[in-house]
Amino acid sequence: MSRLKTVFSQLPSGNKAFIPFITAGDSGIDNTYELMQVLVENGADVIELGVPFSDPMADGPVIAKSHERAVEGGVSLHDVLDLVKKFRQTNDTTAIVLMGYLNPIEVFGYQEFSDAASNSGVDGVLVVDMPPEEAQDLKRCLDKKDIDFIFLVAPTTTDQRLDSLADIASGFVYFVSLKGVTGAGHLDVDSVNDNIARIRKYVNLPIGVGFGIKDAKTAKAVSASADAVIVGSSLVSFVEQYAHDRDKMLASVGRLSAEISAAIK
Numbered sequence: 001m002s003r004l005k006t007v008f009s010q011l012p013s014g015n016k017a018f019i020p021f022i023t024a025g026d027s028g029i030d031n032t033y034e035l036m037q038v039l040v041e042n043g044a045d046v047i048e049l050g051v052p053f054s055d056p057m058a059d060g061p062v063i064a065k066s067h068e069r070a071v072e073g074g075v076s077l078h079d080v081l082d083l084v085k086k087f088r089q090t091n092d093t094t095a096i097v098l099m100g101y102l103n104p105i106e107v108f109g110y111q112e113f114s115d116a117a118s119n120s121g122v123d124g125v126l127v128v129d130m131p132p133e134e135a136q137d138l139k140r141c142l143d144k145k146d147i148d149f150i151f152l153v154a155p156t157t158t159d160q161r162l163d164s165l166a167d168i169a170s171g172f173v174y175f176v177s178l179k180g181v182t183g184a185g186h187l188d189v190d191s192v193n194d195n196i197a198r199i200r201k202y203v204n205l206p207i208g209v210g211f212g213i214k215d216a217k218t219a220k221a222v223s224a225s226a227d228a229v230i231v232g233s234s235l236v237s238f239v240e241q242y243a244h245d246r247d248k249m250l251a252s253v254g255r256l257s258a259e260i261s262a263a264i265k
Contacts, residue, residue, distance in 0.1 A: 003095040003123045004148050004171040007045045008206045008227060016223040016264040018043050019208055020257055021099065021232030023050035023066035025075030027243045029083055034246065035239070036087055038254045040094050043261025048126075048230065051080050051100030058128045058152075062233040065240065077104040077113075081120040088121035097124035097150060097171075110141040118145035124171045126150040132161075132168045139168055152176055153203075155195055162202035172206040172228060175199060177213070187212040193225045215256070216263035223264040231260055 001009070007017055020039050024032050032049075039047055050056075052070035056063065077100075084096050098117065105113050105127065117125065125147060130138065132151060142149050148171025153162065155176070165173065177192050196207055209222045210230030219229045235253050242249035 002146060002148060002171070003093065004046065004097075006093075007095050008172070011045075012265075016226060017045040017206070017208070017228035018257070018261045018264060019046040019048055019097075019210075019228050019230040020044050020235055020253075020260075021048040021050060021063075021210070021230060022235060022239065022253075023052060023063060023070055024080040024083055025052055025070035025073055026050075026066040026236065026239050027069070027246075027249070028073065029075065029079055031239075031246055031249065033083060033086060034250060035253055036083075038250050039257055040091060042254045042257035043265065044094060044257065046095040046097060046123075046228070048097045048099050048232070049080060049084070050232075051077055051098055051104060053101045053104065056101065056128075060233060062237050062240070066236045069240075069243075077108060078116075081116050081122070084117075084122055085120040092121075095123040096121060097126060097148075098122055099126040100128065102127050102130050105138070110138045111144075114138075114141040114145045114147060117142075117147055122147060124148035124150050126152070126174060128152065132165055135168060148172075150174055153195075153199055155191065159198070159202065162199060166203045169203065169205060172208050173199065173203055174230065175207055175209045175226070176211045177209050177222070187218050187222070189218075189221045189224075192222055196225045216259040219260045220263040229260065229264050231256075 052067050052075045056067045150171050151169045153175045206227035208228035208230045209226040214234045238252040
């Protein structure tokens with residue numbers, strides 16, 4: 001059983017998975033490693049690592065700037081895989097999902113990337129700008145290494161598209177709770193609930209909800225119908241704010257993570 005399947009299958013009744021997002025290499029790879037440890041200590045079941053990219057089109061200002069900082073720091077996909085490998089030396093249970101864009105994987109090569117990701121201990125991959133219609137080649141490579149292929153679902157995703165996703169998605173599906181980029185907009189919990197019910201008619205996978213979840217209150221509201229809560233911009237903002245004070249960075253990320261985890265478990 002994969003780590004992602006284990007995470008969801010072993011959640012106590014009524015508990016939901018906490019999936020924090022941070023951009024790998026933002027404020028330095030060493031700080032990212034320390035942040036990963038703090039996230040685990042404060043309830044993370046899965047860690048979503050953003051792979052730095054020069055044109056993060058789906059991300060709002062907070063996360064887009066984190067990509068810029070990491071790219072300026074010279075952080076590559078190879079560095080991210082090395083980071084996961086280091087993390088795996090002391091943690092073999094927390095699932096790791098890479099979230100990023102297609103270009104670095106294209107440059108790496110689908111099979112070469114899949115091999116390296118597997119060797120590093122990556123459990124899932126979410127490629128923001130790869131539609132399922134064009135994903136079969138990468139899926140075959142990931143499947144060979146038992147790496148889950150995670151896809152985004154939006155409020156505008158049609159029923160027909162949901163039906164087709166059921167044949168290619170694995171691990172969990174990531175429901176984008178609002179129209180727009182990460183960190184934007186007002187969370188409409190009723191709309192989220194309605195969409196989750198619609199997704200479940202077509203996709204037999206856990207559903208994680210992200211975009212617009214900023215604190216324990218919104219996380220708790222969403223967790224009533226979701227299987228996982230995904231939080232990014234609120235955590236990444238602490239990395240930016242305390243880039244030159246690692247202790248405050250770690251403490252702030254840890255505090256918010258603990259509050260969110262407690263609210264959904």
